[in-house]
Amino acid sequence: MIKKLALGLMALALPFFFFLEVWSVYSYNKLADDIQSLEKTQDEWLEANNKVITGIELFSSPSRIEKIAREQLHLEKIEPSQIMKIRFRKGDR
Secondary structure (H helix, E strand, O other), X not given: OHHHHHHHHHHHHHHHHHHHHHHHHHHHHHHHHHHHHHHXXXXXXXXXXXXXXXXXXXXXXXXXXXXXXXXXXXXXXXXXXXXXXXXXXXXXX
């Protein structure tokens, strides 16, 4: 009687364990796909970030700013002797 009960439980447990195995493989594959997708997205963001940093470096270069100041704003460099310092006394403000 106990042998038949144990055999019956094992017979019922086998499909359950098979289902658990299939489910764990499915879950693993889904997680692997999710990780791959996230890594691809991360690579795309890193590439875009590098392009933005390169653009910022290009637009903020001193030679570019000087060229814009000269050509578009018609500014010129002045000599230190042309600088006038203005000082205020504390009571004049």
